[in-house]
Amino acid sequence: EAGVAQSPRYKIIEKRQSVAFWCNPISGHATLYWYQQILGQGPKLLIQFQNNGVVDDSQLPKDRFSAERLKGVDSTLKIQPAKLEDSAVYLCASSLHQKNIQYFGAGTRLSVL
Amino acid sequence: GDSVTQMEGPVTLSEEAFLTINCTYTATGYPSLFWYVQYPGEGLQLLLKATKADDKGSNKGFEATYRKETTSFHLEKGSVQVSDSAVYFCALSDPGNRDDKIIFGKGTRLHILP
Numbered sequence: 001e002a003g004v005a006q007s008p009r010y011k012i013i014e015k016r017q018s019v020a021f022w023c024n025p026i027s028g029h030a031t032l033y034w035y036q037q038i039l040g041q042g043p044k045l046l047i048q049f050q051n052n053g054v055v056d057d058s059q060l061p062k063d064r065f066s067a068e069r070l071k072g073v074d075s076t077l078k079i080q081p082a083k084l085e086d087s088a089v090y091l092c093a094s095s096l097h098q099k100n101i102q103y104f105g106a107g108t109r110l111s112v113l
Numbered sequence: 114g115d116s117v118t119q120m121e122g123p124v125t126l127s128e129e130a131f132l133t134i135n136c137t138y139t140a141t142g143y144p145s146l147f148w149y150v151q152y153p154g155e156g157l158q159l160l161l162k163a164t165k166a167d168d169k170g171s172n173k174g175f176e177a178t179y180r181k182e183t184t185s186f187h188l189e190k191g192s193v194q195v196s197d198s199a200v201y202f203c204a205l206s207d208p209g210n211r212d213d214k215i216i217f218g219k220g221t222r223l224h225i226l227p
Contacts, residue, residue: 003156004156040219040220041220042117042202042204042217042218042219042220043157043202043215043217044217045214045215048214091156091157093156093157099208101159101162102159102215104156104157104158105156106154106155106156107156
């Protein structure tokens with residue numbers, strides 16, 4: 001069974017630029033999550049989708065971050081414009097349904113200069 | 114709100130040493146508790162879990178017991194290997210919540226020396 005796929009693995013941008021990350025969850029998983037993991041900290045949930053609907057985006061900085069899962073399968077997370085403090089690893093996870101075990105991708109490491 | 118506190122790293126041990134990584138939690142309900150492991154360059158993997166008091170989760174030689182009286186979920190292994198070098202995250206999920214949000218600790222980096 002293929003795992004959660006994320007791309008790119010690494011991205012370096014300058015502040016005020018835009019960036020987008022892509023995630024393809026495990027086939028059949030209805031729930032998809034985006035986390036932000038700042039160096040030295042645990043992952044923090046940014047947004048949770050159930051199929052193509054948003055369940056929780058309370059921690060998403062909506063002035064600059066956006067995410068979509070239009071067809072209920074893969075998802076993109078966008079930052080526009082980026083700030084220095086956005087430097088982090090962005091992790092995508094999926095689960096069969098809510099309250100099931102979450103499976104994580106390898107993440108995208110973002111450096112904002 | 115709910116939170117997880119785990120011992121700061123890095124923790125450096127020799128191969129075959131005994132490992133303990135402390136974890137305590139604060140929760141309003143009766144949470145499920147987890148240990149995740151993150152190997153270099155990889156995503157998080159669920160290592161073990163426990164869903165109620167006195168449950169013991171175990172996997173790959175690692176164990177953790179859900180202690181409600183001390184609100185703890187310490188990770189232990191009797192004899193560590195170099196391949197156990199990774200970052201370990203303690204986490205909780207409160208089933209009383211509508212969603213299954215996981216609250217993670219800050220992580221403990223483990224180095225095992227040959």
